[in-house]
Amino acid sequence: EFSEISLKDIDRLASSSFPLCMRHLFDKLRENHHLKHGGRMQLGLFLKAVGLKLEDALAFWKSEFSQKVGAERFDKEYSYSIRHNYGKEGKRTDYTPYACHKIISSTPSVGDHHGCPYRHFSEENLRAALGKMGVGGRSLDDILDKVRSRHYQVACTLTFEAVHAASCDSGINHPNQYFEASQKILQ
Ligand code: SF4
Structure with missing residues (x-):
């Protein structure tokens, strides 16, 4: 936590x-x-x-x-x-962050930047974005293979593993889980 x-x-x-x-x-x-x-x-x-x-x-x-x-x-x-x-207005509901499945199934329009890049980016843009994260070579090919077979969360898990040079056996199913697993490794 x-x-x-x-x-x-x-x-x-x-x-x-x-x-x-x-x-x-x-x-x-x-x-x-x-x-x-x-x-x-x-x-x-x-x-x-x-x-x-x-x-x-x-x-x-x-x-x-x-x-x-x-x-x-x-x-x-x-x-x-x-x-x-933050639950400070309206019905004061404490809203929970979105899990991967919700983000992947969202439908961003032109000018929107939400969604899951593995699902919603063109291959060219995804390559460039992953390159900026330092992902290339064999890892990049594996990630793009998973994207082509529509295994977006597996692609994200492979990215995590490439960026951290560590395994993520549980797989990625929530952006906050990605963050916490990353911090656990880096701290
Ligand atoms: Fe996509 Fe990864 Fe974000 Fe999940 S955490 S929505 S798989 S980019």
């Missing part, structure tokens, strides 16, 4: 321990200072479960969105849904 992470560690953790789906959302948020609803939900609930506290989550999203829409509009239009994800 990782009860808390600090905002100052978030970029380091994203590149060392986020699965590709979350790394992609994180990179796009940093690049565009914006994410559409599906991406905000997928990444936001993941970050909550990783241990980002509400105040840090608000600071994190605001630091990006205010560059695009301004701080005032962020406070008006976006902060509510972040507090909502």
